[in-house]
Amino acid sequence: MSTNFGKITVVAKDGMTNLIRSIAAEKHEAGQPFYVLDLATIERLMDKWNHSFPNVKPFYAVKCNTEAALVTKLANLGANFDCASIHEIDTVLSLGISPNQIIFANPCKSISHIKHAAAVGVNLTTFDSKLEVDKIKKWHPKCHLLLRIKAPSASGSLRPMGKKFGVLPEEIEPLLHYACNVAGLKVVGVSFHVGSIAQDPTIYRQAIANARAVFDIAHYLGIPKMQILDIGGGFRSTPLFEEIASVVNEAVQDFFPDPNLKIIAEPGRFFPETAFTLVTHVIGKRVRGEKIEYWIDEGVYGSFRPTLYNSCFVVSNQFQ
Template sequence: MLLSTALSKTKSHVNQIPKDGMTKFIRSIAEEKHEAGQPFYVLDLATIERLMDKWHHSFPNVKPHYAVKCNAEPALLTKLAKLGANFDCASLQEIDTVLSLGICPNRIIFANPCKAISHIKHAAAVGVNLATFDSELEVDKIKKWHPHCRLLLRIKAPSDIGALRPLGKKFGVLPREFEPLLHYACNVAGLKVVGVSFHVGSIAQDPTIYREAIANARAAFDVADYLGIPKMQILNIGGVFRSSTPLFEEIADVVNEAVKDYFPDPNLTVIAEPGRFFPETAFTLVTHVIGKRVRGEKIEYWIDEGIYGSFRPTLYNSCFVGIKPLSRQKSKESSQIYESTIYGPSCDSLDAVAVDIKLVELQMGDLILFYNMGAYSKCAGTMFNGFDMLSVPTYLVQTNSS
């Protein structure tokens, strides 16, 4: 039911528009199809194409497995599949979302190191045969319910200091645990460990962390050789890639050099789990002004999306989001700037989207556009206060240079 609902909220027709025609298109959609109280997204599929080209240019030997948790928009997943991406799923539901689009199960890695038994059994039933692990108990569960699954040892990155969301506290095997856990998985349980996986933490700022992590992965490969485990073939370098900063190229340079230094074997398969890299800049959220209050030189606005919808995770990522006010009628646009605050629609006083920012004066029904809203936004929608943030529709466009 949830999956069919999600699919129905994507407007499957792809609108061809010039690159500079996005504002006109948004105005037309707002006028023709949406009243105040009905936010919507616009996904530019051409941006996904450009980002895939950028990925291949910087990472020519790294296969992307898109992290579905970041944004499970069906049109996005379909486009990425057509461009050659594979998929990182963390649950039964994400696996079924990908499979429902006609994507083969051998293009999925079940990359949650701790999986419910029902999810493991489902992966076995549908043919998802590559997964991560980082504990003996996980080995026991997989041995019992999916014994033919190939495994990647999830190791802890040596340092995730500076990451927006460090992951090392929750996931990953320490170096001193490599030998006993590999021995248990391969020589005791008889499972097939085919490689190593790591994740340096969300939005890490120091590219050298990758070199340290790849060195640790090399150590895990060496332990496997020492234990007589059949030669491992996969190195998974995780996620944490953003397309809109020069840091991406710096990370790519560090990774490519480190792989050459530590893994000279040409038969090694290197994969990654990018999430925000692809959807972040491709999605624009369009909201309506549904309320307004003027207090002296300051203006407060209410819009039809908030922190219990698309803005919940972006409270922590606010520096990535661009804001653009847009009068529904171009002829009535104001030019005077006011200190402004934007609130979401709920009755929670914490539901503030942007505080003390500079905006032109807007009127009821005018639009506020939020750019770079494709990552960890729509997927966090709730039904708090009865506002249906789960069913915000997405319109598809294909921009061109003409």
Template sequence: MMSTDFGKITRVHNIPKDEMANLIRSIAAEKHEAGQPFYILDLSTVERLMDKWSHSFPNVKPFYAVKCNNEPALLTKLANLGANFDCASLLEIDTVLNLGISPNQIIFANPCKAISHIKHAAAVGVNFTTFDSKLEVDKIKKWHPQCRLLLRIKAPSDSGSLRPLGKKFGALPEEIEPLLHYACNVAGLKVVGVSFHVGSIAQDPTIYREAIANARAVFDVADYLGIPKMQILNIGGGFRSTPLFEEIASVVNEAVPDFFPDPNLKIIAEPGRFFPETAFTLVTHVIGKRARGEKIEYWIDEGIYGSFRPTLYNSCFVGIKPISMKECCDIRESTIYGPSCDSLDAVAVDIKLPELELDDLIVFYDMGAYSKCAGTKFNGFDMLSTPTYIVSTNST
């Protein structure tokens, strides 16, 4: 059964998946003219993904990376399912706290923080963060000395990910002992564990084992320095809901007891796209069309200055489905442009589509990761205000 009360946030329960196209048409017809794209968030997908995480990683607590998608309904659902949160800024912290989530459920997982953000974390009770430099120790010592710390180390090899992070973040092997000594024995702060991140969209499961082995070496250095026993291992992110996820989980689950036989070790992670990527669908309208020979060019009401900005780097993950208001016709070579006056604003180039008309819909699936959150107001198109409709589908 479907609700027809399409407010900005609409809760629709028990929608069979084969009715999703009808739901999309209904929302478009009742509330959205061309020029007004919208999202649909399927909370049942989020539930299934949490079940998948819990099955694959029974001993790893997820701290969802808020930067990936800060939709309040998503954050609330994840909190209700038992997730904690990885925040990188003052605003992200407040976004989570304003939903009634406890500050104890937040890690301030940014190794380099502005002083004002550190002060705010102290004021609101976020007492868990990362660091990878001596100056960061000094800032934390002065402005948030009760904070617990994780030493962020550089992953041994992040060439197996689509977006490596090691160039910007993580202490090098030769920096680890001086940093631990300075943070604990000089500044008197509490370093309670180690953090690493192999890079976004990991492609090689074996790099997790290598990173866990390096984390073990850091724990050993801490023991050598007489630092109180560290108890937390943060394995970062890099996860997607694909078959590779199961391989990564298997590698991690084997590596942890090999290098950390202590049953009291607490393991956490910072998944981002794993939870929202497949849960969000973006619906756009055809607002323009031009035929050039055998090729058709379309303009839609979203583009690279909105939800498609990050997909320039991972567009292969996005699924496209046209919804025409008439019976389908010839398949044509097509290009889809966004609405701005930038000639680079091309969403999809040289793809096969049935010929569409003005006001027809083009639906983009798996659009929940780093999409709306990266939107801008470039050229006067406000991609930050794209509404989200909340639904719940059954498993059929």
């Protein structure tokens, strides 16, 4: 059984190869590439997540892939959502998903985006600067906040984010004091992101230890007890995932023995990376001795763009 969503075909059962062949045959003259989404893969990945992270709620990073069928499936499986823009928020809300299931996980937001979040009821966001506190105080004072701290290592992932977001250790105490005791906002937890495609599981342990220090500083300042730890993303469905989960689970037990702590994460590529199949047509061929060159109807300015900057891996299969 399949359903078409524009260029997306959603597969609910087996028969991927036959489905690809039939669609490719129909689209041969048009020469249009298309994607196939295997919903069974999404189900298996959610089972894998829940088994490895039984106490960590996934907030899918919508920026990774905004396909409505994917987002809807994840919502039905119990996921919440990490949005970083008005477009992503509206994409999720348009599918009937509650604003209470969204974290506005962008530490640097424009005023119009903050006002929009307030208007639609998205009441949890991240921050890492005094200016962000001032904007939220003025335009969304009911919003609850997570303090974004810098990841501990620049070499633990293929695309570190430490240069872009996160407070320095010496900035934590004054910023917490300003947000809570001066601006009167509610800081309810801590977030971090080790970067895209984590390579070293130990950076999660160090980041969790750093988050523990922030909780202790908040207690010292007399701030109401924080309740949320956001361990960010960096996950892929590879053997390393189980190792990362083991490190994270052990670190949480060591540094956060409180059973009432809410732990969330922001997995992105973990879900769609292996669930989507891109189908292209061979539109040209050239033979030069033993060398054979093929041209397809997609390229680096389309679906292959991530291969230029995002350390993506392409597995090729050929259908006759």
